[in-house]
Amino acid sequence: MADRVPSGPEGVPFLGSSLQYADDPLRFMERVADEYGDVARIDVYNQEVYQVIDPGAIRRVLVTNATNYKKPSLGGDEGLGGLLGDGLLTSNGEHWQRQRKVMQPSFYGDKLNEYADIIVGDSVELADSWHDGKHIDIHREMSELTLRIVVESLLGARIDGMERTIRKALLEVGERFRPGPQGFVPEEVPTPRNVRYRRSVEILDRILREIGRQHDVHGTEDDLLGTLLGERAEGRLDEESIRNEMMTMLLAGHDTTALTLTYAWYLLSKHPEAERKFHQELDSVVEGSPTVADLGELDYLEKVVMETMRLYPPAYVIYRQAVETDELAGYHIPAETVVSTPQWVVHRDERFFDDPEAFRPERWTPESRRELPEFAYFPFGGGPRKCIGDGFAMREAKLVLATLGSKFAFELVSDTPLSLVPFVTIHPENPVEMTVCAR
Known part of the structure; x- marks a missing residue:
């Protein structure tokens, strides 16, 4: 076992590097990687964190030695656990294993075709509400669309008229997980942020109860919520656990796809040649509305999605905590150490990607994919805890892009660069205003 200890920024007494991290988490992680290499030690909010960007070491954490790395109890994760309880995103151990097994069939095989x-x-319905020259906030539109899709497909309900209320509540909830010391203030302390957070959770809980009532009328036994209700009927799941899984789906089930769609439209609008190829392919393949069968022929569309998630991975970092001592890339990892594996940094590493800051869908050739080290690209994580909805999310993103892109192009209203805010996922700080252009 190696005894080397990684180096890292010194920081300041008591605070370590907390202020630098809170000021700009993405750039801070990049600077640490540039200055200290594949494994670096960071003191953030009185927690020692080892940042790991070596793909082989990441594979060890997420796959080959995954049983030694559990979901950690960081300040932000404790807050997330308060919101999602023992839901699939936050739980560990036997409960997580059992829930994953129960929920898995809802995300694979024929179910994906049904969705x-x-x-x-829902995408056609949104397109029909637009007209040539209309100004929209594309992030808001994509968020509300993916909310409708996830509730209708997985939870067997419609949320017509509730989309903006849900989105506003989710944004308020997300503010609690914005990096900074405020995330470590206990939820019970009545700060303005905590008051807004608790109020928003109450709103979301009321909406979940309404979704449950709608499912009794419109849902089926074999959709995700129907499966969970069946587990309750058999005495294997209680009401709180169902609530936690519904909240997890509401939050995680729509947000990452909405962000991927937002960044894809943004990037296409900034790169006219890529946008031309994107539309040209759609025009040659899609007749009317796209189908699942069309996706196999939409090669450039898939490259656009992959390149978007490389540059703007919605989940920008994965945290794990070592149960026992380990070795990563030649460095000693003590038990209880928190390990971060930041997709944001690895996806922009010039060792793996030529001109890594550039949007180049063409880079995703079959040859380049074969040559790319495993875990040099991992937008959905990996190993046993790889995102359960990865197939659903990819199919959803491609079908939405194909449906809307067949009818419209989008022009940015302003050339102002994106300002990003890392919550649990990476959000645009401001509305992404675009003009709808009929094709």
Whole structure:
């Protein structure tokens, strides 16, 4: 076992590097990687964190030695646990294993094909509400669309008229997880942020109860919520656990895809040649509304999605905590050490990607994919805890892009660069205003 200890920024007494991290987490992680290499030691909010960007070491954490790395109890994660309880995103151990097994069938095989009609139908409905020259906030539109899709497909309900209320509540909830010392203030302390957070959670809980009532009328036994209700009927799941899984789906089930769609439209609008190829392919393949069968022929569309998630991975860092001592890339990892594996940094590493800051969908050739080290690209994580909805999210993103892109192009209203805010996922700080252009 190696005894080397990684170096890292010194920071200041008591605070370590907390202020630098809170000021700009993404740039801070990049600077640490540039200055200290594949494994670096960071003191953030009185917590020692080892940042790991070596793909082989990341694979060890997430796959080959995954049983030694659990979800950690960081300040932000404790808050997330308060919101999601023992839901799939936050739980560990036997409960997580059992829930994953129960929920897995809702995200694979024929179920994905069943969701396609909902995805395309809701996308067409949105397109029909637009007209040439309309100004929209594309992030808001994509968020509300993916909310409708996830609730209708997985939870067997419609949320017509509730989208903006849900989105506003989710944004208020997300503010609690914005990096900074405020995330470590206990939820019970009545700061303005905590008051808004608790109020928003209450709103979301009321909406979840309404979704449950709608499912009794419109849902089925084999959608995700129907499966969970069946587990309750058999005495294997209680009401609180169902609530936690519904909240997890509401939050995680729509947000990452909405962000991928937002950044894809943004990047295409900034790169006219890529946008031309994107539309040209759609025009040659799609007749009317896209189908699942069309996706196999939309090669450039898939490259656009992959390149978008490389540059703007919605989940920008994964945290794990070592149960026992380990070795990563030649460095000693003590038990209880928190390890971070930041997609944001690895996806922009010039060792793995030529001109890494550039948007180049063409880079994703079959040859380049074969040559790329495993875990040099991991937008959905990896190993046993790889995102359960990765297939759903990829199919949803491609079908939405194909449906809307067949009808419209989008022009940015302003050339102001994106300002990003890392919550649990990376959000645009301001509205992404675009003009709808009929094709």
